[in-house]
Each structure stands twice: as C-alpha cells, then as structure tokens.
Amino acid sequence: MNNLILIFIYIVVGLILQRIKGFPVSKVYKGFNKLVIYYCLPALALFYIPKIHWNNQLLYPIGVAWIGFAGAFILFRFLGKKYGWSKKLTGCLILTAGLGNTSFLGFPIIQALYGDEGMKTAILVDQPGSFVVLSTLGILVATLYSKGGESGGAILKKILLFPPFITFVVACIMNIYNFDFQQWVQSTLQFVGSGVTPLALLSVGLQLRFETRSQHWKFLGLGLLYKLILTPAIIYILYVLVFNQSSKIIEVAIMEAAMAPMITACILASSHGLKPRLSSMMIGFGIPISFVTLIFWYFVVQFV
Template sequence: MFNFVLIFVFLLLGIVLQNVKRFPKNTYKILNRIVIYICLPALALYYIPKIKWSNDLLFPISVAWIGFIVSYLLFSLLGKKFGWSKKLIGCLIITAGLGNTSFLGFPIIQALYGEEGMKTAILVDQPGSFVVLSTLGILVATLFSSGSPNGFHIAKKILLFPPFITFILACVMNILGFDFHEYVEFVLQKIGSTMTPLAMLSVGLQLRFDRKSQHWKFLGLGLLYKLVITPAMFYLLYVVLLQQHTKSIQVAIMESAMAPMITACILASSHGLKPRLSSMMIGFGIPISFVTLLFWYFIVQFI
C-alpha cells in the first residue's frame, strides 16, 4: 500500500512543480540519469546474487523476453504499414514491451500470493524485465533514436550501460555464491528504494493533459497491448497450450499484466523517443492497470 501512495504523491508533486515558474525545467533529465545510472544498478547488485537457478524458472523469466519481442514485431509491423516515425515506433516498443514488475508488481504479488509468490515475481523482474531493459531495451533505444548507428556504436552503448555492467557483475557473484556484507546490502537497498519517488517525480514533471494531443490513439494502442493483449497471450501460451496450472504461472501472468515499466519509459524519454507519450504511458497506465489487474486476478484463479 505504501508503494501505491508513494507513486501517486510524487506523480502529483511533479505535475504541481510544472507550474512553479522558478523551478528548473530540465530537472527531469537529471532525475532520469540518477534513476538509470545509480538506482537501477543498486537494485541489480542487491537482488541478483540471491536468485536460486533451475530449469523450472524458464516460465517466469521468459515473460519479459517474449513480451518485448512480440512488442517489437507488432509495433514495427504497424509502424511500417501506417508510416509512423522511428521515434514513435521505438517509444511504443519499449514502453509497451516492458512491465512494472517490481515497484508495482512486488507489493501486489506479495499481497495476493505472499512470500512464495515473491520468489516468482523476482524471477520475472530481475533476469527478465531488468535484463531485457539493459540489453534489448538499450539496443532499441539506440537504433530508433539515431539515424544509422553502426554495430560498434550499439555494442559500446550496451556494454557501457551501467545497469548492464552491474548485471554482469551480479551474475558472476551469483555463480560464485558470493554476496555483499549486510551493511553494503542495506546501502544498496536504500539507494534502490529511491527509484520509485524519483522516477514518478520525473514522470510528473513531463506529464501533460492535452486534450488535443496527437498521442491519445497511440497511448490507447500501447496500453491495450500492455494491459490486455500481453497477459492474454501468456494465458493462452502457458495455460491453454502448455497446460501449466501452478501458482507460479498465476504470478507470471499477473506480472505480465502490470502497467508499463517506469524505468523503461524514462529510458525512452532520455533517448528522445516521444517523451510526452512515454510519460503518458506511465501516468495513465498505472491507474488504469488497477482495474485490469482485478480482471486478470479473477481469470487466473481458475488455473
């Protein structure tokens, strides 16, 4: 519940600060950098060394990978058919392709499924959403924000992306069975906990409620994919086709139905991929998702 309140308080604060004349207009850019280059790496170093690996984890881990790849195929196809700009296509791929599996997902899953559900939720988020953001996300952001980047430029962008570097370090720590001292873990956790308020403040500073905005139809399309099509796709794949009927699958489907990922939207915005639309995907996606999540929770109870 605290996370929910935190989200709306800082979102509203950002909207209010837009109207304060002396408040620096580019503050959201600084906040974006803090979230991407400090908060996200701290979370990787805190969570990933603690994950216990096995083949049974492929179902929840695959949620983010499949969802993002389908998003890429869908919006690339639609963009080519209707002549959308590269920046619009890239924005929709990233913001609709990744879900808020941690800051919304964790408290919701913990409330509905307890600590056992959290084990699955962490798998969906860390080796799933987090890694997709740090690899495919930065790849798409680079490709669709630049004219014609070469392979070296793209590889350099990914390899020097701080969250990706810390992910590799965290994976090595996991393999070696090494974790930080509890004091270091405490610091990492506290740094990571600042991500939600800073990210939502950044979104609030960029959010505009313009009735004449050209982004409304694209907002609807992006949220339709993220909140309805994505969980429906995993229900058909996991439950109907693969005949999986476990609590872990319920959690995986619920995580796939979460609102757009805050950090993914910030990544798109920081690369100039339709910042207004990126902010709208979070600003409208989060409250709408509370309604759609109730629907999907009812559906998965029959698994």
C-alpha cells in the same frame, strides 16, 4: 495496503511539484532517474540475485519482456505495412507498447503486493528481461525506424558499460559461486535499493503529461490495448494454459507483464524522433489507466 497508498501519494506529489512556478521539473526528474538507474537498481540486483535459488521456472519471468517485445514487433510491423503507417509511427508503437515499466512502477507495486519474495522475481523480469531488451532490440528498432544510425560497436559498448548490467553480471557470478556479502554490506545495499520506490514514483509524477489535443488517439488506444491487455493475456495463456504453470513466480510475471509503458523506452523513441507526442501520451495516459487494469489482472492471477 499502506504501501499501495504511498504509491499514489508519491505520484500525486510529483504532479503537484510540476505546477509550482519556477520548480526545475526536468532537472529534478532527470536527477531522480540517474539515482535510480545508477545506484538503486544496481544495489537491488546485488542484494537479491545472490539469494535466488536458480531453477528452470526462473526462465518464465525472464521471458516476459522478450515475448512482449516480439509480439509488439510482429503486430505493429504487420499493421504498419497493411495501413501504410510511417516508419516513425510503427517504430514508436513497437518501442512504447513493447516494453513495460517493470522497475520504476513494477518494483514498488510488486513489493507492496508480494514482498521480498516477489522482488526476487521482479528483478529477473527487469534486469535480464526489460533492460537487456531495451538496450539491444530497443536500440536496434529506434535506429532502424529513424533516420539516424548507430554502429554495432556503439550498441555493444552501451550494454557492457551500463551500471545495472555490470552489477547484474556480478550478481549472477556471485549466485553461481554461492557467495554473498557480509551482513553490514547487505544492509547498506538494501537501504540504497529502498530509495527506488520514492525516487522512481516521484520521477513518474514529475514526467506525467496529459495531452488532450492530438491526432494520435487511435494509435494511443492501440498501443495501450496491446501493452495493458494483450501482453499480460499472452503471458497468461502461454504460462498458465499452455505450459500449465502455477506459482507466485508466475503471478508476479503476469503482473509485471501488465505494467504501463516503460518511461525509458518512450524517452528512447522521442530522442530518435519517433512521434515524441505519442510517446509522451503513452506514458501520460498509460500509467493512470494501468492502475485500473492492474487491479483486473491481480484478481485474475489469484486463480493461477
């Protein structure tokens, strides 16, 4: 319970810092983001993944992001063609509604609700799931639906040289060969990884924007409906009703599927000119609304 309260405190502190005159908001949250991406996430991967006992059930959390993104692509591409939406609007909704905040928000919430065992599953949802989808399919969508373009080599280079991906591969190799670090190294990795909660949530608070004057309300509603309700519902139907799965791993997978839109995906959409204001609104309204919908899904998964 205390961990859940801390989540709100960190976000509120970030919102307060936004309002301090002269406070370098952009510089600070970008610095926090780099610390999380280049240090905290790799440390968590190296700490948790070597300890995971692999089995076929682990494919379920890995599949969450791939299924969610595929569904967003099919749905918004269909709606875009039917109603004559611009390519930029369609691309924006695919990116922002198709990927969830499985690390910046997901890790602290899963840690609070399920502890270290839940984190092992959350890492799988995020690393080979959300991160790889963003770095491959996400970049492809951003490129195809904007005027710019990136070569296949550039995309591959981004993936292979991205620190969380490198450490993810190293951690997987360690797991295969049943190797883990000495205790003092593990303690250091755990300490560095623990920074993900305060840094990520402060970053979220610093980036939240609540734009009230906009022509995008209808599209915001569609995007959040898919991300916060339909995506976890699809995962629930597939995993629980169709495949008849029942475990803590499935619970965590469903909860991660219900997370708010991914900040990095929204930044990717904005940087490619895919409706920057709508991208910002997906974060600004999606994160606080997700706290309500997550409560609903938490009660739902108790019956898994």
